[in-house]
Amino acid sequence: MSLLRVEGLTKSFKGLRAVDDVGFEVAEGAILGIIGPNGAGKTTTFNLVTGALAPDAGAVHLDGTDITGRPPHRVLAAGMARTFQLMRPFYSMSVLENVTIAVLAGGGSRRNARTTAAEVIERVGLGRWRDAPSEGLPTAALKRLELARALASRPRVLLLDEVLAGLVPAEREPVMDLLDELRTQDGVTLVFVEHIMAAVMRLSDSVLVLDLGRVLTHGAPEEVTRDPRVIEAYLGEEPDADR
Ligand SMILES: Nc1ncnc2c1ncn2[C@@H]1O[C@H](COP(=O)(O)OP(=O)(O)OP(=O)(O)O)[C@@H](O)[C@H]1O
Ligand SMILES: [Mg+2]
Structure with missing residues (x-):
């Protein structure tokens, strides 16, 4: 059974569908990478999963329990924590x-x-x-x-929103090692949003690609990054940008 199961999450802001029917599952001890261009809905997805925002539709199950719409402190108590893109x-x-x-x-x-x-x-x-x-x-x-x-x-599940952003390459390596250890030594299940593709490729068991609020594709890291639709979504943006 998946430790984290997200189905049909949807959220609009004044008519803009920031997150539109997003779903994914993460097995215990696995690492899911989430990528997508700026504004794709990655942070909003985290806000919906962790109770910072209430979804218009959809559901979040943690270890089989429906935690949809629970406020952040109750999501935390249920075993799921997150980091903030803006610390x-x-x-x-x-x-x-x-x-x-x-x-x-x-x-x-x-x-x-x-x-x-x-x-x-x-x-x-x-x-x-x-x-x-x-x-x-x-x-x-x-x-x-x-x-x-x-x-x-x-936490049993940790959601990381661009923890590597703002670090120079030499500083990224030890943080990636730490994330790897959190999984292998501490058994933490990780979902991480990241623009640094080297980290996505190294750490992820599978990768979810969001674009314009929707799931563009979901699969093994090598497959996803070869997908012409993913390359297209990133056109005009440099996914490996040093930021
Ligand atoms: N509280 C809000 N009110 C109105 N619009 C919002 C709000 N939060 C996010 N949005 C809009 O929803 C869309 C998705 O934003 P989100 O922050 O989830 O993107 P992101 O994928 O995390 O982007 P980035 O890579 O730049 O961090 C954007 O168009 C954003 O402007
Ligand atoms: Mg974001």
Whole structure:
């Protein structure tokens, strides 16, 4: 059975169908990559799956339970977390404080929150920044903080929205290694939106392509990236762009 099953998700904004009948399934421990041009509906899909937005139609099942329309904190409690494309830590707080709050928000006990947070911080390789203020962290560390906040609730499913964006190639490699480890060592099921094609090809078991809010195709990474319709959708855009 799929751990995450999404069916027929649809959402319009003032007549614009940002997400139109989108469906996919992810097996436990698998990695699904989601690609598509700017404005294709990738972030909106994440917002619908994690309860940040209510869908007009469609359903989300997590481990067989219908979680459609549940608010974000209940989706988190059910075992699914996400990172934000636009990071928003509490900049006035330290890395440890930020992750501690995320542990508590995820339902962790008050007594163990700081210990759990410290473990997660080590896990994502942020140990040396633990007590630093979040304001002024380099982008690569901010990205890891965003990951740590999402991992603080010990999710079974993690949705990642462009975690590699803004990193220089040398910084991407260790983050890709970390994502790989989250799957192999921690058993986390991953869904990641990414424009960096090298990461999509390396990490994904399967790739979902969105265009104009709809599923253009879904399949093995090599097949999907050879598909003329996918190449067409990316015309005028450089999918491997360094951003
Ligand atoms: N809250 C909103 N209100 C109105 N329109 C929205 C809202 N959120 C998204 N949209 C529109 O929905 C469409 C899909 O946006 P979305 O952010 O999901 O795209 P995306 O695939 O994540 O793009 P990118 O690669 O640039 O991050 C766009 O046309 C966007 O302008
Ligand atoms: Mg987006």
